[in-house]
Amino acid sequence: MSAPVDLIRADLRDFAGYRSARSDRLVGDVWLNANEAAWPNAADDGGVRRYPDPQPETLRTRLAALYDCRPEQLLAGRGSDEAIDLLVRAFCTPGQGAIVITSPTFGMYAVSAKLHGARVVDVPLVDDGRAFRCDIDAVADAALASNATLVFLCSPGNPTGDIVPLDAVRTLAERLDGRAIVVVDEAYQEFASAPSAITLQAERSNIVVLRTLSKAHALAGVRLGVAIGDADLIAVLRRCQAPYPLPAPCVTLVERALADEPLATTRARVTASVRERERLAEALREAPGMRCVYPSSSNFVLARFDDAQSAFDALLAAGVVVRDVRAQPGLGDALRITVGRPDENDRVIAALVGAVA
Template sequence: MNGDTGSDALLDLVREDLRGFGGYASARTYDLKGEVWLNANESPWANPADAGGASRRYPDPQPPALREALARLYGCRPGQLLVGRGSDEAIDLLVRALCVPGRDAVLVTPPVFGMYAVSARLQGAPLLEVPLVDGDAGFAVDLGAVAAAAEQGGAKLVFLCSPSNPTGGSVPLADVAALASRLAGRALVVVDEAYGEFSDQPSAITLMARHANIAVLRTLSKAHALAAARIGSLVADPALVRVLRACQAPYPVPTPCVELAVAALSDEALARTSARVAQVRSERARLRQALATLPGVVRVYPSDGNYLLVRFGDPGAAFDRLLAAGVVVRDQRAVAQLGDALRITIGTPDQNDRVLAALDAREAAA
């Protein structure tokens, strides 16, 4: 690792008043052993609805079994992982820990996931926007414009959604690495890989050994079908993970969710997940090809995620036809650059057939 991209330079990006901040030391912070636990003011009796009785105890703040399973899944070390309530919590923690209100900016590339901008606004961080470029190959990030805007606007955080939601494109790893090199000592480049399992591109985690100012967001909500469990991870330099842990709430992940996630990361469960991801990818290709042949469809964008962005000649009519058929999709018409677009999640083969039937005006007229 180059010296100018090491942990020391990374910690210089943290708010001055939070460097060395210890946070709240909960009863589970200390690795103490005993048979009678009377240190957390918990009930000595289980709730009548809790047959096993485990829920009367506070959970481990960063459950070792879950961190180890996630580290194996993502190809990193447990010390590089911060586990929290979905990716949203990690986004909020990053903005709060790195951005001084009114001074340090957050850069985003719209149209994109809206929580980056929400977290910036809640922190009072200036928001810099470098719109995606809509070209023949789909929407793409203008990395030169991103780098220039980050330098000129004082960005501490640059969020790259890859695959991007809702547009579906991925940022090439070479571009991520080049941006991180240019912004070393200035900004943290955060690659949101919520949909990474559906893409052929390797994870940006593979770049972190050479670039300490890259962090990666992952989640079990999408490919692993655990959206309700709210298990998200930030993979980052261990020094930054320690800072964010001090800023995190004492018990971020409920025990039942941890147990469910650990079970979902067993070899057998992962094999089934892999098969379902392969089916989604196959259905994505089929649905994209079929949608492109329908009257009223203007453009279907390529996608590395489990969704397709589709432009329509009459998006309102398309949305209404889908809703009348009992199909709910994401309306993008209020989003800049997407006034004629809908985002359609890839469903089961039967669900996808239902989408096609609802949108086929010829079939509706028959």
């Protein structure tokens, strides 16, 4: 099995990155090494005149416990978006590199690649009219043919809600050993019944998993996500990261949230969302002009309509804002509806079905 760091851009293999004033673990009680303000701002109630720790040890330890990995396997950043960007920077040579995606999927993979000058190779998901699935053989063939160094799998898929089975992820990682990193974006993993791809990393070191606190943990506003992978690979990503990626108030809030909210409470919130997801999907299947409501392992449902614009307008007239995904490949008649609280879902049902189920 090849080392994933062998796939790092050749010009970055000796790249040390920027060493900030907080990079060195120095001890002292008078801190004059970072050109910070000597007196605090009037709004400061938590020491924010100081630069924050780039990767706070307490935070990484708690996140590692949450995701069942070692702290050195984990990089915390500004949502999963930053991890995607760092992976593209580290593994794709500008103007030469390539990534593989499976549309319709999360748009930031292609955005990050295009901003970096990397090609985007698309292997569309297969839609049989009832569900979406990923053609793993076609993905592997495309990655090898294009010399792509990154393959992005969104599982559960956004906006499709589908799962990529772990056996398929394992097979893909085996075929691409020494050729590409398989990135499994698990932003919605807590809402799925399938196990995490983190469980494969002990046997396949070219798998990176992305997780976020934005969904199940109800912390979207703090913008904190993680990349989990081989420790040497994570060390490279850290060297490519901005000096101070984690604002101190956000870190404090996350540490408090992870310490104060029992895991059982998070699970109860997820269970309620899953229950409402199934109720909403069942009711929407009775809506006039409904073509298809796809099965979902996420906190949303994807639906196709005879007239998606009329459905979108009806929801807006009822004060309900949903995601219009018609611009995405193959989804010209579809809307993505996030699962809300029971009363919010009742409004969706009333607007589209005409009565609350």
